[in-house]
Amino acid sequence: MTPVELTARKKQILKVVTERYIDTADPVGSKYIAQAMGGNISSATIRNELADLTEMGYLEQPHTSAGRIPSPKGYRLYVNELMERRQVSDQEAAEINAALDGKMKGLDSIIAQAGQMVSSIVSYPAYAVAAGKGGVTVRRYDLLPVDETSFIAVVMTDDSRVKSQLIRTDLPLPPDQLPNLANLLNTHFTGIAVPEMGAKLMSLAGQLGAELFMPLSQTIEYAADIMDRSAKNQVYTTGQTQLLRQPEFQDLSKANELMDLLTDRKDSLPVPDENTSMQILIGPENVHEALKDASVVVASYDIGDDMRGLIGVVGPTRMDYAAVAARLSYFAESLTKMFGKNNQLPPKEDDIP
């Protein structure tokens, strides 16, 4: 009685329903489908097929006398098999390239900007993370004299980011002591993690005068802070307000939940599997509760050899997967290319947002 086979016609119907629903956000009726399929079959036939598809779990009915909408399972099939893997149009490509051509400076800033761009390109909220391989350490310290009571600390990490800060000392520090200090830092405080830094600092406490120890610990503190932040894998989210344009979020409670996730608990947003470059998560496939009624498309790109950037889009399950996927993957590829092009090393730089 229950049909098990998914005939070509059933798939075709599912495709029509999905695309129409994505477009209009209204349940799709048999009459429209019949016509959209060429008018060769009657709506009654379609209704039979619809009943099958519903029974098989690909479609849902908001209520007895409404049209059909795709279930998550339906969306999944659509995304896997039915959706036409669309290419970005020349115009879209041009826009993306134009956006990327702008001078982007600084790794973190690039990441944040990438999120913004994607959000505006796809018209949904987006998020961006740079997933380093973790465990950044300092490769090198440089100290530049400014005046009696201050100097500039330049810290270079082993993933080639460079950050600097003006450091004020409480006690005057003779400028000729600066090389000593730098030497101390470079011999004892490179290549090690934050906790070990603390230990080392303690062990040196006795051997050094205050005028050397204070600026030393201030510099270490700064270095530790940099490493902390980069370990935290800061997540940037933008375009939350795009959600409000979607009819499914006119109901504020849903919207609020998602907004909260996007602003406060953004660290629990999905990350794609290690080896796939793009992943689509539909409704209940998401582990996070607030995302059960939403979908996420997330892509990754390479930042040089040992870092991976992540960029994701959040929208209603009724999201335009074809368009989002096309644009997002084009964007991610462009980023990979961009990072690769500069002697295959990223233009890493200082910036903490």
Next chain:
Amino acid sequence: MTPVELTARKKQILKVVTERYIDTADPVGSKYIAQAMGGNISSATIRNELADLTEMGYLEQPHTSAGRIPSPKGYRLYVNELMERRQVSDQEAAEINAALDGKMKGLDSIIAQAGQMVSSIVSYPAYAVAAGKGGVTVRRYDLLPVDETSFIAVVMTDDSRVKSQLIRTDLPLPPDQLPNLANLLNTHFTGIAVPEMGAKLMSLAGQLGAELFMPLSQTIEYAADIMDRSAKNQVYTTGQTQLLRQPEFQDLSKANELMDLLTDRKDSLPVPDENTSMQILIGPENVHEALKDASVVVASYDIGDDMRGLIGVVGPTRMDYAAVAARLSYFAESLTKMFGKNNQLPPKEDDIP
């Protein structure tokens, strides 16, 4: 016929109405007022007074048979005269201090974080800007060798911010040339604005070999970028979603307008007058169209001697002015203190968000 004088009782009534309306968002009726004022006068008397106040423009009536709500003029009077200048409670002060005590590093990052804090403290969206006196120039360049094809450029601006970037050269640059390059930069490219830098660069083009000229121009480009960004007075906004919790923005079109302003055109948010440290702009007092139905409370604080930070809160006209004003001004004062405390110079540092 029309009363001109604002008796003490009228003011008292206006105060009760305003505070009640701020609290409940419902029009306030004569019965409630009579009771809230001690029960010594009848609601009929209150009604007479209400009619006067309405005629005088301090109150409004959504429709004939509803209670009264304050008009912008009413709010204005309330804010100017009636509102009790509330102090932050010990607990609030403690919270604010705790938030500020956290290690805040980097000027721009502090500013952005300040916005977030304020937003969470007052439960409305907030924005933050650092209004420099404009016209930043470079005070000094330092170049640190890395390897044959790259070096670190450290740029210090005349407002004591320090930023740095790793620069890759296309041609190999002998390390012993680096001091030359630094010298060139420091003698020709300090203390001047971006356009002049370009001119200078042109004039030097002929005299230098490519292996020196290329890295020179890359460094200049970086410096120009820093100056550009700091000239732009970047505005940070946060907490937009707080708007959705306000009943007046349940109607999405209003909310959207404001959201747009807060995310896209944030540069047109109000700035307080030069000499006042806090300003309250109520509804139509705002010049920007999207803010005509909203209110803004904005405060400024000092960053060292020659910069001024700005921090503002956006909410419905029915905003809790007393609470917001108290918290915001306390927060701004704390910031001023914080910036002053470190030898009265801010902990300026590198960071572009």
Next chain:
DNA sequence: CTTTAGCACTCCTTATCCTCGAGTGCTAAA
């Protein structure tokens, strides 16, 4: 066995009407 026309039925949407009650404005008396 599949397709299709026909038709009763479901149930959402929208409009209309009605009632209820909070609150007003006015009048006239204290």
Next chain:
DNA sequence: TTTAGCACTCGAGGATAAGGAGTGCTAAAG
């Protein structure tokens, strides 16, 4: 000047009805 009394207004909320899109089923046709 204040207050009690009272008619009146107007929105909120609920019930009811009409309209319509869409379904499911039946029975006939291919």
